[in-house]
Amino acid sequence: MKNNRSIQRCLSIMRAFRGAGRPTLAELARxxxxxxxTVLRFLQTLEEEGYAAREDSRWRLTPQVFELGFAAMDSLGVTDAVQEILQKLADAYSGTSNLGEANPEGVIIIGRAMAPAERRRLVVMNLRVGSVLPPSSALAGGLRLAAGQWSRYDYPDSNQVSVAVPLPQAGSRVLSVGISVDVSEVVGNRLEAEMVPALQRAAETISGVIRVGVV
Known part of the structure; x- marks a missing residue:
């Protein structure tokens, strides 16, 4: 099947805005x-459709782009019900929970929630929905495990510990759910006795929600 170069180019231009603030035409073209x-033609089309706006010599994406993001989240099964599960998990251990899906480069975060205490941390990893974690991460490790197993990765520089488990019965999709917490949250056998079972319960629930499309 022949690729649609126009769509590829438009998506490439939209991705170029990430981390670029409000770039000029020349910066985007480069x-x-x-x-x-060519870039101007695509920008003008995005502007006509309400997805981009021009301010003097600089361009920016508009909030209407969020419509595409929300549609993507719905199609991935990351509904309000899934987000609520992730939030409860993060709140329970004052950390950050992530839902990940297999990606050629490792695992891509498709759902994420942070506890209030984690949002106040001065040192927070610059991750968000859409970020890709490497194969060495706990979340990526969770993708390769059988039911009942779990992966762990330590970040000594930030005093963080990440733990993840696979999502069972997710059909053709390969998913995992994990949580990153301060090392103080895993004293004694709390990780094995409490945190891992909580992750496994969350994985079962999320898997069911995604399968039946609960909102």
Whole structure:
């Protein structure tokens, strides 16, 4: 099947906004390695559809782009019910919970929740929905495990511990759920006796929600 180069180029231009603030036409053209006229044509189309806006010589994406993001989250099964499960998990251990799906580069975060205490931390990893974690991460490790197993990864520089488990019966999708917490949260045998079972229960529930499409 022949690829649609126009769609590929448009998506490339939209991705170029990430981390670029409000770039100029020249900056975008350089980032995607396309002629200025080509990039301008796509930007004008995005502007007409309400997805981009021009301010003097600089461009920005508009809040209407969120519509695409919300549609993507719904199609991935990351509904309000799933987000609530992730939030309860994060709150229970004053950490950050993540739902991940297999990605060629490791695992991509498709759901994420943070406890209030974690949001106040001065040192927080710059991760968000859409971020890709490497194969060495606990969340990626969880993808490769059988039911009942769990993975762990330690981050001594930030005093963080990450633990993850696989999602059972997710059909053709390969998913895992994990949580990152301060090392003080895993004293004694709390990780094995409490945190891992909580993750496994959350994995079972999320898997059921995704399968039946509960909202």
């Amino acid at each position: 980032a995607v390695d396309l002629p200025h006229a």
